[in-house]
Amino acid sequence: MKEIYLDNNATTKVDEAVFEEMRPYLCELYGNPSSMHFFGGQVQKKVDEARKRVAALLGADPSEIIFTACGTESDNTAIRSALETFPEKRHVITTRVEHPAVLTLCRGLTKKGYRVTELGVDGAGRIDLDELRNAIDDDTAIVSVMWANNETGVVFPIEEIGAIVKERGALFHTDAVQAVGKIPLNMAASTVDMLSLSGHKLHAPKGIGILYLRKGTPFRPFLVGGHQERSRRAGTENTAAIIALGKACQTAAEWLEDENTRVLGMRDRLEKELLSIIPHSRINGGGAVRLPNTLSIAFEFVEGEAILLLLSEKGICASSGSACTSGSLEPSHVLRAMGVPFTCAHGSIRFSLSRFTSEDEIDAVIRELPPIILRLRQISPFGRELLKG
Amino acid sequence: MWDYTDKVKEHFLNPRNVGDIPDADAVGEVGSLACGDALKLFIKLDDAKERIVNATFQTFGCGSAIASSSALTEMIKGKTLDEALAVTNQEIADFLGGLPEEKMHCSVMGQEALELAIVTYRGGPAPVHSHDHLHGEQEGEVVCKCFGLTDGFLRKVIEQNRLHTAEQVTHFTKAGGACGGCIPKIKDIIAQVLGEQPAVAPKKQEKLTNLRKMQLIQEVLENEVRPQLWADGGDLELVDIAGSIVQIAFRKACAGCHSSGHTAKFVEQKLRDMVSSDIVVEEVEG
Numbered sequence: 001m002k003e004i005y006l007d008n009n010a011t012t013k014v015d016e017a018v019f020e021e022m023r024p025y026l027c028e029l030y031g032n033p034s035s036m037h038f039f040g041g042q043v044q045k046k047v048d049e050a051r052k053r054v055a056a057l058l059g060a061d062p063s064e065i066i067f068t069a070c071g072t073e074s075d076n077t078a079i080r081s082a083l084e085t086f087p088e089k090r091h092v093i094t095t096r097v098e099h100p101a102v103l104t105l106c107r108g109l110t111k112k113g114y115r116v117t118e119l120g121v122d123g124a125g126r127i128d129l130d131e132l133r134n135a136i137d138d139d140t141a142i143v144s145v146m147w148a149n150n151e152t153g154v155v156f157p158i159e160e161i162g163a164i165v166k167e168r169g170a171l172f173h174t175d176a177v178q179a180v181g182k183i184p185l186n187m188a189a190s191t192v193d194m195l196s197l198s199g200h201k202l203h204a205p206k207g208i209g210i211l212y213l214r215k216g217t218p219f220r221p222f223l224v225g226g227h228q229e230r231s232r233r234a235g236t237e238n239t240a241a242i243i244a245l246g247k248a249c250q251t252a253a254e255w256l257e258d259e260n261t262r263v264l265g266m267r268d269r270l271e272k273e274l275l276s277i278i279p280h281s282r283i284n285g286g287g288a289v290r291l292p293n294t295l296s297i298a299f300e301f302v303e304g305e306a307i308l309l310l311l312s313e314k315g316i317c318a319s320s321g322s323a324c325t326s327g328s329l330e331p332s333h334v335l336r337a338m339g340v341p342f343t344c345a346h347g348s349i350r351f352s353l354s355r356f357t358s359e360d361e362i363d364a365v366i367r368e369l370p371p372i373i374l375r376l377r378q379i380s381p382f383g384r385e386l387l388k389g
Numbered sequence: 390m391w392d393y394t395d396k397v398k399e400h401f402l403n404p405r406n407v408g409d410i411p412d413a414d415a416v417g418e419v420g421s422l423a424c425g426d427a428l429k430l431f432i433k434l435d436d437a438k439e440r441i442v443n444a445t446f447q448t449f450g451c452g453s454a455i456a457s458s459s460a461l462t463e464m465i466k467g468k469t470l471d472e473a474l475a476v477t478n479q480e481i482a483d484f485l486g487g488l489p490e491e492k493m494h495c496s497v498m499g500q501e502a503l504e505l506a507i508v509t510y511r512g513g514p515a516p517v518h519s520h521d522h523l524h525g526e527q528e529g530e531v532v533c534k535c536f537g538l539t540d541g542f543l544r545k546v547i548e549q550n551r552l553h554t555a556e557q558v559t560h561f562t563k564a565g566g567a568c569g570g571c572i573p574k575i576k577d578i579i580a581q582v583l584g585e586q587p588a589v590a591p592k593k594q595e596k597l598t599n600l601r602k603m604q605l606i607q608e609v610l611e612n613e614v615r616p617q618l619w620a621d622g623g624d625l626e627l628v629d630i631a632g633s634i635v636q637i638a639f640r641k642a643c644a645g646c647h648s649s650g651h652t653a654k655f656v657e658q659k660l661r662d663m664v665s666s667d668i669v670v671e672e673v674e675g
C-alpha cells in the first residue's frame with residue numbers, strides 16, 4: 001500500500017535533491033571544517049554556502065545564522081540566553097498554545113522563581129494583543145510567541161507583537177518551525193530578535209536546526225566548549241545536515257509560491273468537501289489567518305485515535321490533537337486553550353500537506369474519510385442519537 | 390503506531406455485537422463525551438432471567454475502547470449473571486491478548502459498565518464507581534475532579550489490579566491524567582491500600598546475590614529515579630555500593646537544593662520497594 005502522507009507538520013520527506021547535495025559529505029568529504037588542511041577547508045566552504053542559503057530564505061544576514069541540532073535546542077537556547085543576559089528581569093511571556101519545547105521550559109521557570117505569563121487565545125486560536133500590552137512590563141526579559149501553530153496552523157501577528165515587545169525593551173523570540181517555507185519571512189524588516197527553525201519540517205533531514213540571532217542581540221551560548229559557530233554553539237558541525245538544510249532552504253524559497261497557491265488550493269478543497277459531506281464537523285482555527293498547508297478539523301461524537309487507525313488502514317497518515325494518541329488523556333493543550341466544545345474536542349484530526357501532496361491524494365481522503373466517520377458514529381452512543389435525530 | 394495485539398486490532402476493525410437491544414433486561418452506561426470515552430452495554434437474559442443470551446454495546450472512544458467493548462460482549466454471552474459479575478478487567482485485557490498499560494482504562498470501563506448493568510438490574514444501589522458525571526449518587530468523595538472519579542472506585546481498581554504507582558492508576562482509570570491535581574491524593578490512597586493489605590506475602594524477598602543486587606540498584610536508579618529527577622532539572626550519580634549501603638551524590642538542580650534530604654529519602658524508598666528492604670541510602674559529596 002502506497003502511503004498518503006498528510007502529516008507534514010510532524011515531519012517531512014527529505015527531498016531527493018537535498019539528499020544528493022548532502023550525500024558526498026558523509027563518506028567522501030567528511031573533513032572537519034575546523035581543520036587547517038584543504039580537506040576540511042572544502043567542507044567549510046560548503047557550510048558557508050549553506051549559511052547563505054538559509055539566510056536568504058529568512059531575509060537575514062549569514063552572520064545571524066547559528067546552526068543547532070533541532071528546533072527544540074534553538075528554543076531552549078533563545079529563552080535561556082535572554083534570562084542569563086538580563087538576570088535582574090524575572091518575567092517571561094509566552095502563550096498557552098506554544099510547542100512543548102517552549103511551554104515546558106517556561107513552566108519549569110516558575111519553579112525557579114520566575115513569573116510566567118501564558119497568553120490565552122480565543123475560539124479561533126488568536127491572541128489578544130491587549131492582553132500582551134497589559135502583561136508586559138519592565139521586568140519582562142523575553143517574550144516567546146510561535147509564528148504559526150503546529151496543530152491548527154493559526155498564524156500569529158508577529159510584527160505587531162514585536163512592536164509591543166520592543167517598546168518595553170524585552171527580547172522577542174519566535175518559534176517559527178512551522179512557518180518557515182510556508183509563508184514568506186523577512187528578518188531584515190522584522191522586530192524579531194531570535195527565531196527557531198527546524199530542518200526536518202522543510203524537507204531536510206532530522207537533527208538540524210537553526211537559531212536566527214539578530215545582530216547586536218545580547219547572547220549567552222547554551223553549549224560551550226568549542227569555537228564553532230563563532231563560539232555561539234560549541235560542538236563539531238553536523239556538516240552533511242547543514243549542507244542539506246542549505247539546499248532545503250534554497251528549494252523552499254523556490255516553492256514558496258506553489259505552497260501559497262497550489263497547496264493552499266488543495267487544502268481549501270479538502271476542507272470544503274469534508275465540511276459539506278460530513279455533518280457536525282468544524283474547522284479548528286477556522287476564523288483565523290492560517291498556514292496554507294494545515295487543516296485541523298473536528299468531528300463530533302467520535303474519537304480521534306479511532307479515526308486515525310481507520311485512516312491508517314487505508315494508507316492515509318494524519319495526526320490527531322486528541323487524547324489517546326499522545327498518551328495524555330485530555331484533548332491537546334491547544335484545543336483546550338481554544339475552548340473547542342467538548343462534543344468534538346476528542347475527535348480532531350490534523351491534515352498537513354506539502355509540495356509533494358497531489359490532488360489524487362486529496363481525492364482519496366475525501367473518498368475514504370466520510371464512511372469512517374459514519375462507521376464510528378454508528379458505534380458511538382452519542383453518534384447514534386445524532387444519526388437518529 | 391499500532392501498539393495493539395492482532396486481536397485488539399481485529400476486534401476494533403470488526404467489532405462484534407454493536408447496537409442496542411430494545412427490550413434489554415439490563416443496561417449499563419458509563420463515561421461521557423467530556424471524558425473522551427463512554428460505553429453503553431445492553432444485556433438480554435433468558436426466560437429464567439439467569440443466563441445472558443445476548444449482549445450488545447455502543448462505544449465512543451479510541452481503538453482499544455471499542456475492542457474492549459466488543460471483547461466484553463463476546464465474553465459474557467452464555468454466562469450467568471454471577472459468572473458475568475466475576476469478570477475482571479484483567480480478563481477482558483487477557484481475552485484481547487493484552488492491552489498497552491496506558492490503555493488499561495478501556496478494560497476497566499468495560500468491567501464498570503457490566504457491573505453497573507447487573508447491579509442496577511438486581512435493584513441494588515449503583516456500584517461505587519465511576520466515571521460518569523451523569524449517573525446516580527456516587528459513594529465516597531470525588532478524588533479526581535477532571536474525570537469524576539471517587540475514592541471508592543479508585544481504591545477498588547487499585548486493589549484488584551495490585552497497582553502501586555500513581556502512574557499505573559492513571560493508566561487504569563485515567564485519574565491524574567488531565568490536570569494532575571489529584572495525584573497526591575491518589576498516592577495517599579495507594580499508601581492506604583498497600584498498608585491495609587496485610588503482608589500479602591511481603592513481596593517475595595528472594596535472597597539476592599551481591600552482584601544481582603548491584604545490577605538491580607543500578608537499573609532502578611537508571612530507569613525509575615533519574616528520569617524523575619531530570620524532569621526537575623536534577624540528577625544524581627551512583628558513587629558506591631557497599632553491601633546494602635548505597636552512596637549517591639546529587640547533581641545539577643539537586644545539588645545543594647534544600648530538599649535533597651527528601652530526595653535521598655525518596656531514592657531510598659524506591660530502592661527498598663524495588664530491590665531490597667534493607668537498603669540504606671547515603672548522600673556523599675561526589
Ligand code: FES
Nearest residue numbers: 533534535569571
Ligand atoms: S483532578 Fe484528577 S486529573 Fe485533574
